[in-house]
Amino acid sequence: IFTDFEELHGDRNFSDDKALVCGMARLDGIPVVIIGHQKGRDTKEKVERNFGMPRPEGYRKALRIMRLAERFKMPVITFIDTPGAYPGMGAEERGQSEAIAKNLKIMAQLNTPIICTVIGEGGSGGALAIGVGDRVNMLDYTTYSVISPEGCASILWKSADKAADAAEAMGLTAPRLKELGLVDSVVPEPLGGAHREPETAAAALKQELLRQLAELQAMEPEELLDARYERLMSFGNFVEE
Template sequence: MHLNYLDFEQPIAELQAKIDELRLVGKDSEINITDEISKLEGKIDDLTKSIFSKLSDWQVAQLARHPQRPHLLDYIPLLFTDFDELHGDRVFADDKAMVGGTARFNGEPVMIIGHQKGRDTKEKARRNFGMASPEGYRKAERLMLLAEKFKMPIFTFIDTPGAYPGIGAEERGQSEAIAKNLLIMSQLKTPIICTITGEGCSGGALGIGVGDRLLMLQYSTYSVISPEGCASILWKSAAKAPDAAAAMNMTAQHLLGLNIADEIIPEPLGGAHRHPQEIASRLKQVLTEQLAQLQTMSTDTLLQQRYKRLRSIGTAEQNA
C-alpha cells in the first residue's frame, strides 16, 4: 500500500522518496546500495519516532481521520469470525453509515455495531462519510435489543464526524433516535464495550457510545463537536481548528486523565494504518480481557456500575 502522508509527516515522506529513488537506481546498476538504504531506513525510524513522540492535539485529530485509517469493516475480519451483517431499521431504510451484525468473538456469539466511512469517493458517498441518519441509530437500537434478548455482549466501534445534519434526518427525528439509544443503552442487560477507533464527534458518536467500558485507540479523539465546528462557533473561524482541538482536550490521553476512557490501545509507530493487523491484535487482547471482567459480574452489578459511571461524570467523584 502506498502511504499517504499528513503535513507534519513531510520530512518522513521526503526520506521515503529518497529510498524509493535509490531502489530504482539500484535495480538498473550493479552498485550495491543496500547499506545506504538500510541507513536511511534507520533514519526514517528515528525521525518517525521523534515526530510521533510530540504530536500536538491537532495532529492527533488529523491521524484520527487519516484517509488510510482502518475502518470497522477492516477490523471485523481481524477481530471476529462468522460475521453476518444485518441490515435495516425495520421502519424506513438501511443506513450504510452504520454497520451492524452478529459474529463470534473467541468463539462466543456477540453483536457488533459501528460507524463505517468509505475509502474512495464513491464509497465515501455511499457511507455518507460515516455520518449516520436516524435510521442508522434505529438499526443500532434494534440490534442492541436483539443482543439483549439473546444475551450477547455488544461491541460498538465509534468513528464519525457527527450525526448527519440533513433535512430528511431532521424530518425523521435525528434527536429522538439518538436520545432513545442513550436511554436504552443505560439499561441494556448485557455487557457493552465501546471502542473509539477514529474520530468520535458529538451526539453522533454518543448515540452508540454508552456502555460499561470506553476504550480508545492511541490516536483517536472524542468530543462534543469536531475541532472545525468548535472553532467556527467559538472563534468564528474554522481556521482556528488547531486551537479548538487543544482547548477541547479531545485526545485519548486527555480522556484517560479525565477518567472517561478506561484504557488506551497503543498504536504501531506511525499510526494504526501502518499496521492494521498489529493494532487489531492489540485491540483484540484488550477486548478479551475487558469482556472477561464484565462477564464475572451479575446483571444487577453490571447495571449499577454502568449507572454509577454515567452519574459520576462532571462531579467531584469523576476527578477522584
C-alpha cells in the same frame, strides 16, 4: 478480531443505513453483536456510506440489534468512527435527535455487557448514540469531542484559525480523556496509526476486548447495571485543589 460475521440489515421501519454496519460474530468463540460506523474507502463507497454520518434509520437499526443482543444474552461491541450524525433535512424530519436520545436511554439500561471503542474520530451525538457502555476505549491517536476544533473556534473566537487553541481547550485526545476519566483504556497503535499495521493494531485491541469482556461477564446483571449507572453519573466530578 472476529470470525463468523453475519451482517443484519434495516431498522424495520424505514430503510437500511449503510453508514452503520451491524451484525453477529464470534470473539474468540464468544458470540457477540457488533455495531460500527463505516465511512468507506474510495469516493464511491464514501458516498454510499454517507461518509460515516448515520441517519435516524441507522441508529434505529443499531437499537434493534442491541435489543436482539439483550434477548439472546450476547455482549454488544461497538466501533465509533464518525464526524457526527447526518444533519440533512430528511434526517431531521425523520427524528434524528429522537433516535439518538432513545439510543442513549436504552443503552444505559441494556441488560448485557457493552464495550465501545473509538477507532477514528468520535463526533458529538453521532458517536454517543452507540457510545454508552460499561467500558469505553480509544485507540491511541483517535479523538472524541462534542464539536470539531474548527467549529469550536468559529463559535468562540469567530475564526477557524484558532482551531489549535480550541483542540487544546477541549482535550479531545485519548490520553487527555483517559486522564479525565471519560474513557477506560487507551489501546496502543503502531507508529503513524493503525492503518500502517492493521494486524498489529487489531491484535492489541482484541486482547483488550477479551480482558474487559471477561471482567463484565463475571458480573451479575444487577451489578453490571449499577456499575454502568455509577460510571455515567461520575462524569463531570472533580476535586478542587
